Amino acid sequence: MKRIFMLSLVLVLSTACRAGEHPGAEEFAAKAALELQLDQEEVALLLQDARFKQSIVDAMSRPAEGKPWHEYRPIFITDKRIRKGVKFWRENEALINQAAEKYGVDQQIIVAIIGVETYYGGNTGSYRVLDALATLSFYYPDTGNDRSDFFSRELMQFIMLGEEEGLPLRDVTGSYAGAMGLGQFMPSSYREYAVDLDGDGRRDLWSSMDDVIGSVANYLHRHGWAYGEPVTYRATVAAGADMGLVSRRDFKVKKTVDELAAGGFESTQAVNGDTLAAVARLEEGEDDSYWLAFRNFYVITRYNRSPLYAMAVFDLSEAIRKGFEE
Ligand SMILES: [Ca+2]
Secondary structure, eight states, X not given: OHHXXXXXXXXHHHHHHHHTTSXXXXXXXXXXXXXXXXXXXXXXXXXXXXXXXXXXXXXXHSOGGGSOHHHHHHHHOOHHHXXXXXXXXXXXXXXHHHHHHXXXXXXXXXXXXXXXXXXXXXXXXXXXXXXXXXXXXXXXXXXXXXXXXXXXXXXXXXXXXXXXXXOOTTTOEEOTTOOBTTTTBOHHHHHHHOOOTTOSSSOOXXXXXXXXXXXXXXXXXXTTOOTTOOOEEEXXXXXXXXXXXXXXXXXXXXXXXXXXXXXXXXXXXXXXXXXXXXXXXXXXXXXXXXXXXXXXXXXXXXXXXXXXXXXXXXXXXXXXXXXHHO
């Protein structure tokens, strides 16, 4: 008993010295061992190889989602991205149909998500995920919204993926936030929602188009996507409309279309009065535009919380669908 104690004490001390390079790395390794039964020494050694990246801190300090809509939209809705989306759909049509049917998710939305996230695989990110997650765990920038705990949990999930999926943790690359593959899955989403659609026993979000498309569809399905249902309709605003009905960050649908109309936000397209919706506002430059955001809109915000993101995915999906049907 005493001997075991001494051994673990030696292990803890040596771990402490090695992981001490990043502030909090030591505690992280101990926590990973305690909560996930990971090898503390191995975790400490891995963290020693993680590099702090100022460029990651800088990117986190100025996200695209901080822009107004009229500056955000042109980043994602371009002729080229629409054309490439139509091409991607045609090239993967059978797979996309298979995933759409299996998971009940509209084809054009699957295509648009992959288009917004990585330009259909053209840009899956060049940061080492290990560096991204360690930097944001141990050196989160002072933005007034400390998300280091979130990234610390994602770093742990990432290490689990090394065990479960055989990911080479020191080599895997992704976004500055640590999102991976064509659909940019964070480690916790990878573990929870990625699927092995081609059935080879691995969930490969980089080079198996089956797994990529299946995983994006499954993610939306698990968050409640309803096939063929609307995403958002533009609303007219009555004078004296109740601006308290406009959602800023949380687009959970809580009011019926009828209730929102009574509050001054009326749909410009036909929709059942008992359909649930939230109201989104976009900065168009001079004026704002208002939108009834239905449940499917909320589901897209599960991919990225910003209503700008959800609207960009929706706009791109519609443009791609038109191109595809031509
Ligand atoms: Ca697979």
